Amino acid sequence: MGILLLLIGVLAAASGALKLRVRARAVHDVTRLAATEVVMGALTVLGSGMGLARIRPVAWTVVVAVLGLMFLSGVVHVRTTVRRIAEREASEDERLRRRLQV
Numbered sequence: 001m002g003i004l005l006l007l008i009g010v011l012a013a014a015s016g017a018l019k020l021r022v023r024a025r026a027v028h029d030v031t032r033l034a035a036t037e038v039v040m041g042a043l044t045v046l047g048s049g050m051g052l053a054r055i056r057p058v059a060w061t062v063v064v065a066v067l068g069l070m071f072l073s074g075v076v077h078v079r080t081t082v083r084r085i086a087e088r089e090a091s092e093d094e095r096l097r098r099r100l101q102v
Helices: 002-026 032-049 056-101
Strands: none
Touching (some): 032 056
């Protein structure tokens, strides 16, 4: 169980860090869910080292909570990315129309 907590914590921290890096490069904005994902991943890694796996119900609760947060953060990240791509394409069309009319 300790290995599972460690792996899920590392996965959550890495996933959140990549989402934060992409957002910082694109818009200079920090997503709260991605930041929370990094913090929860780090706390899960620390908890696995401190023996959180010995208390099974708490360990499973942490596993489910971190996986749920990762899923929710991923869905929000994909939706935001799709929306930004659509906005960028719409603005490109508008700029082209203005350019051709002038």
